[in-house]
Amino acid sequence: MALGTPLIFPCGKKMKNRFMLAPMTNSQSHEDGRLSDDEFHWLTMRAKGDFGLTMTCASHVQAIGKGFPGQLGIFDDKHIPGHRKLAEAIQSYGSLAVIQLHHAGMRSPEKLIGQAPLCPSENEETGARAMTIEEVRTLRDDFIKAAERAFQAGYDGVEIHGAHGYILCQFLSREINHRKDEYGGSLENRSRIFFEIIEGIRKECGKDFLVGVRLSPERFGMVLDEIKDLCQNLAESGLIDFLDVSLWDCFKMPEEENQGHISLLEHFTSLDLKGVPMTVAGKIRNGNDVSKIMASGIDFVSIGRSGILHHDFPKQVMANPQFIPNPTPVTRDYLQEEGLGERFIDYMCRWKGFVETS
Numbered sequence: 001m002a003l004g005t006p007l008i009f010p011c012g013k014k015m016k017n018r019f020m021l022a023p024m025t026n027s028q029s030h031e032d033g034r035l036s037d038d039e040f041h042w043l044t045m046r047a048k049g050d051f052g053l054t055m056t057c058a059s060h061v062q063a064i065g066k067g068f069p070g071q072l073g074i075f076d077d078k079h080i081p082g083h084r085k086l087a088e089a090i091q092s093y094g095s096l097a098v099i100q101l102h103h104a105g106m107r108s109p110e111k112l113i114g115q116a117p118l119c120p121s122e123n124e125e126t127g128a129r130a131m132t133i134e135e136v137r138t139l140r141d142d143f144i145k146a147a148e149r150a151f152q153a154g155y156d157g158v159e160i161h162g163a164h165g166y167i168l169c170q171f172l173s174r175e176i177n178h179r180k181d182e183y184g185g186s187l188e189n190r191s192r193i194f195f196e197i198i199e200g201i202r203k204e205c206g207k208d209f210l211v212g213v214r215l216s217p218e219r220f221g222m223v224l225d226e227i228k229d230l231c232q233n234l235a236e237s238g239l240i241d242f243l244d245v246s247l248w249d250c251f252k253m254p255e256e257e258n259q260g261h262i263s264l265l266e267h268f269t270s271l272d273l274k275g276v277p278m279t280v281a282g283k284i285r286n287g288n289d290v291s292k293i294m295a296s297g298i299d300f301v302s303i304g305r306s307g308i309l310h311h312d313f314p315k316q317v318m319a320n321p322q323f324i325p326n327p328t329p330v331t332r333d334y335l336q337e338e339g340l341g342e343r344f345i346d347y348m349c350r351w352k353g354f355v356e357t358s
Contacts (some may be wrong), residue, residue, distance in 0.1 A: 033073020035082030038341025058102030067104030105167025157210020175221030
């Protein structure tokens with residue numbers, strides 16, 4: 001599959017090539033959730049660099065769902081003007097503009113939100129309190145309202161963040177979710193909120209709006225077979241346009257000992273997703289990695305780290321399939337030239353060996 005080949009999603013939206021900018025935490029928007037100039041510059045520079053789909057960082061759908069400082073929000077109508085400006089600019093470069101809808105749940109720091117975080121069940125380790133059934137339904141409705149704001153702002157679509165131990169992932173986890181109502185117990189119950197959110201988005205935003213779901217098959221109590229079953233169920237529902245599976249490392253073997261007969265990636269490429277496109281993320285670092293992932297049967301690649309190092313990573317790889325990004329560590333000045341704001345660069349200092357320290 002040529003990397004420059006367009007991809008048409010089930011909803012009819014067209015992605016001009018097979019490169020998606022992965023949603024990445026960067027802590028550079030305003031504390032009230034409004035879009036900052038730095039965030040605008042970072043994302044639009046990637047659209048200009050030829051990413052076929054440019055996705056925002058995780059954007060929280062409730063104030064209490066904030067997961068990190070400087071997070072871009074979409075929980076209030078005051079956020080719509082900034083999102084409208086961002087979506088229009090991304091689209092002006094021929095890239096699809098997609099916002100990731102997020103709620104950190106028990107991973108919301110109490111110091112950041114000013115109260116105990118929410119969780120499907122009480123969580124002693126994080127100090128999170130159990131949600132009432134009314135709060136679960138409000139959470140569902142707030143995801144839907146956030147998608148409506150994205151639609152009003154002109155985004156091409158949304159991605160529902162159900163990975164990495166955040167609140168929807170917490171519902172999926174048998175280790176974390178001990179509810180006795182219709183949102184706990186069986187996989188059908190633990191994944192119920194996903195389908196209710198997606199059905200609500202479809203009702204309010206229509207069949208032409210792009211809707212994706214991000215899942216991760218390991219850590220936070222995830223069970224590989226359950227995540228595979230959920231992928232299958234989502235695909236067969238006819239409600240979604242793509243699946244985004246975060247593998248942490250696309251070239252690793254599964255952590256579950258009884259699943260080691262094939263690679264983690266092969267567990268997902270072996271699914272029959274009824275024509276629903278799939279992307280994966282995790283250590284796709286260079287042109288050869290991109291070729292290997294595409295050859296495995298994946299429909300498009302999600303690029304994180306290399307998209308930070310090179311705003312035009314897609315352009316570079318399409319011109320040279322053996323393209324290798326600049327080695328790390330890199331200087332702060334280099335990252336600034338690549339469109340990162342100071343707070344994003346500070347955040348990247350947490351990645352060992354990524355930013356020069358002297």
